Structures are given as C-alpha cells and as structure tokens.
Amino acid sequence: MNRRETLIIGASGFVGWYLMTALRQDRPVTGTYTHHRLPGLISLDMTDTENMRRVFDQVQPELVLCPARHSYVEGVERDPEGTRKFNIHPFSPLLELVRSAGSCLVFFSTEYVFDGTAGPYSEDAPTNPINEYGRQKLAVERMIQSALENYLIIRLSAPYGWEYQNKNFVVNLLRDLRAEKPVAVPCDQIVTPTYIVNFVCAVKALVVTGCTGVYHVAGSEPMVRTEFAKLVAEVFDLDSTLVRPVLTSELNLLAPRPVSAGLKTERAQARLGFRLTPPKEGLKAMRATEAEYAACFSELQRKSCESD
Ligand SMILES: NC(=O)c1ccc[n+]([C@@H]2O[C@H](COP(=O)([O-])OP(=O)(O)OC[C@H]3O[C@@H](n4cnc5c(N)ncnc54)[C@H](OP(=O)(O)O)[C@@H]3O)[C@@H](O)[C@H]2O)c1
Numbered sequence: 001m002n003r004r005e006t007l008i009i010g011a012s013g014f015v016g017w018y019l020m021t022a023l024r025q026d027r028p029v030t031g032t033y034t035h036h037r038l039p040g041l042i043s044l045d046m047t048d049t050e051n052m053r054r055v056f057d058q059v060q061p062e063l064v065l066c067p068a069r070h071s072y073v074e075g076v077e078r079d080p081e082g083t084r085k086f087n088i089h090p091f092s093p094l095l096e097l098v099r100s101a102g103s104c105l106v107f108f109s110t111e112y113v114f115d116g117t118a119g120p121y122s123e124d125a126p127t128n129p130i131n132e133y134g135r136q137k138l139a140v141e142r143m144i145q146s147a148l149e150n151y152l153i154i155r156l157s158a159p160y161g162w163e164y165q166n167k168n169f170v171v172n173l174l175r176d177l178r179a180e181k182p183v184a185v186p187c188d189q190i191v192t193p194t195y196i197v198n199f200v201c202a203v204k205a206l207v208v209t210g211c212t213g214v215y216h217v218a219g220s221e222p223m224v225r226t227e228f229a230k231l232v233a234e235v236f237d238l239d240s241t242l243v244r245p246v247l248t249s250e251l252n253l254l255a256p257r258p259v260s261a262g263l264k265t266e267r268a269q270a271r272l273g274f275r276l277t278p279p280k281e282g283l284k285a286m287r288a289t290e291a292e293y294a295a296c297f298s299e300l301q302r303k304s305c306e307s308d
Contacts (some may be wrong), residue, residue, distance in 0.1 A: 010068030079256035116258020161196030168271025187245035222262030
C-alpha cells in the first residue's frame with residue numbers, strides 16, 4: 001500500500017489537469033477522466049459507487065482532490081434534479097470512502113455560494129446562493145463539513161489560463177477578439193480573475209502545509225468583467241473596442257448571477273510564501289507561454305489519438 005498516493009477525481013478537466021501537473025512534480029498522483037480520455041488517466045464515473053470503491057482499493061489515497069463537476073451554471077439551472085444526481089448524490093459514498101481510507105479531501109467550490117449583494121466575500125461571510133449551481137456546491141460543502149474533519153474546501157472565482165478544451169472566459173474571448181468579432185461582456189458582474197497556474201501552486205502549498213477548513217484562493221484583485229476583458233485585449237495587443245458592455249439582465253440567462261461577487265483571499269495569502277497573481281501579471285504570463293502550452297496540448301492530443 002502506498003500511503004503517499006494522491007487521487008485527483010476529474011484530472012481531465014481544466015482545474016484538474018493543472019492540479020495534476022503541479023502535484024506530480026513531487027509525489028505519485030493518479031488522475032481520473034470520465035468522457036475525455038487523456039494519456040495516463042484512469043476511468044472513473046462518480047455516479048458508479050462500485051467504480052469509486054475499486055479505484056480507492058487500487059490507489060489507497062492519502063489525499064483526494066475532487067475538481068469534478070457535471071455541467072455549467074446554465075445546464076445546472078435547466079436540470080436541477082438531473083445534475084444533483086452527479087453533483088451531490090455521489091458525495092455520500094465518496095465521503096464514506098474518504099473517511100474509511102483516513103484520507104484528506106480537497107473539494108473545489110465557488111463564489112456562487114454568495115448572493116452577490118456585498119462582495120468581495122471572506123470565508124466567513126454568510127452564504128446565500130441565488131442559483132442552483134451555488135446551491136448544489138453549498139450542499140456539498142455542508143456534507144463535507146459534517147462528515148469529515150480532515151478536509152479543505154477551496155472556493156474559486158473566474159479561473160483563466162490556456163486550456164486543452166478551450167472553455168474558459170479568456171480563451172473564448174481571445175478567439176473572438178482575434179477573429180475581430182464583437183463580444184458582449186457583463187459590465188455589472190464583479191469577479192476575482194484567477195490565473196490557473198498560480199491557483200494550483202497555492203492549492204499545493206495549502207495542502208503541503210496541512211491547512212484544513214475553508215479557503216478562498218483567487219487572484220489578488222476583484223474586477224468588473226468588462227474591465228478584465230479590456231485588459232485581456234490590451235495585454236494581447238487586440239482591439240478593446242470589440243468588448244461591448246452589457247447588463248447581465250440583457251443576456252437572457254436562465255440562472256441569476258451574483259453581480260457584486262469576488263473573493264477576499266487574506267486567509268490563504270497569510271499561509272502562502274508567495275503572492276496571489278494580479279490579473280495583468282497572469283495575462284502577461286499567459287501571453288508569454290502561449291507557444292509552450294500549444295505544443296503541450298498538441299502532444300496530448302497526439303497521444304490521446306494514439307491510445308484510442
Ligand atoms: N471553471 C470555472 O469557471 C469555475 C469557477 C468556480 C468554481 N469552479 C469549480 O472548479 C472545479 C473544476 O472546474 P473545471 O472548470 O476544471 O471543470 P471541467 O473542466 O468541466 O472539469 C470537470 C471534470 O469533472 C469530470 N467529470 C465529469 N463527469 C464525471 C463523473 N460522472 N465522474 C467523475 N468525474 C466526472 C470531467 O471528466 P471528463 O471531462 O473526462 O468527462 C472533468 O475531468 C469544479 O468543481 C467547479 O465547480 C470552476
């Protein structure tokens with residue numbers, strides 16, 4: 001039995017892939033995928049309890065990170081019952097497995113547990129989710145807090161960075177700005193843009209130093225989404241006039257969004273030996289590493305095709 005093993009459930013996703021890359025530098029890590037098979041990952045479907053049990057038997061993890069999720073904010077709002085079957089129900093058996101293995105669980109939550117009337121929020125601010133995604137995340141936070149002592153709940157906000165599946169706000173925005181397409185961006189939503197490379201270093205540092213409880217890990221500056229989008233254009237030498245400010249209410253979204261949100265990060269910052277990255281610095285780092293990540297993702301793609 002290898003008691004130093006780390007299990008990442010959802011290592012094929014945006015956050016999970018970066019977590020795996022950072023943690024693998026100095027410990028054995030097993031990562032899982034469900035639909036997007038990447039080289040070196042094992043298959044796991046959290047809705048299948050037997051599958052989870054087999055993976056725990058095989059890996060015997062001392063540390064379990066779970067950045068898995070099913071569907072996005074709009075998808076969760078459209079199908080609350082269907083998405084609860086993944087986003088909430090499998091956590092009962094998972095927490096039981098974590099408890100009997102004596103592992104530490106790291107769960108990834110969101111600023112959407114707050115209502116967006118008085119952000120940016122500290123960890124102890126009262127929660128009051130206004131959409132189903134926030135309600136589901138808060139439900140799991142509470143399950144973890146009542147079942148485990150050895151846990152870390154990390155809330156994050158607007159993560160960005162190069163991504164194999166090209167899903168996050170910045171990569172989508174860059175695609176449109178480079179195609180000279182105007183982009184409607186909410187001018188009334190405040191977030192704390194979080195550079196993914198810095199985020200996973202911070203998570204790793206919190207884990208390694210044995211922190212438990214709830215932590216906000218995000219960028220160092222809350223920003224209105226339009227300001228952030230214009231900053232993206234500026235750093236990448238693109239036309240910032242293509243960023244069209246709109247009110248969230250004009251976007252005809254199904255799920256209400258917490259508008260004045262964002263996360264205060266003093267608690268995490270006090271435990272880290274380095275700074276959480278401000279948005280301009282994160283975007284410059286992204287620009288400087290574009291070719292490196294493009295090469296890395298095309299290699300991943302090549303290896304995935306080979307193993308099909
Ligand atoms: N991205 C954001 O804007 C944001 C903001 C705040 C909080 N968060 C939180 O951060 C965490 C990571 O988000 P992300 O953007 O990295 O998500 P993501 O890219 O969508 O990745 C989700 C992961 O979950 C896996 N998964 C899907 N169905 C599964 C199942 N049935 N069993 C086990 N794993 C399954 C996916 O595997 P396959 O792809 O292989 O199916 C993938 O690895 C989530 O908890 C999310 O709520 C994200």
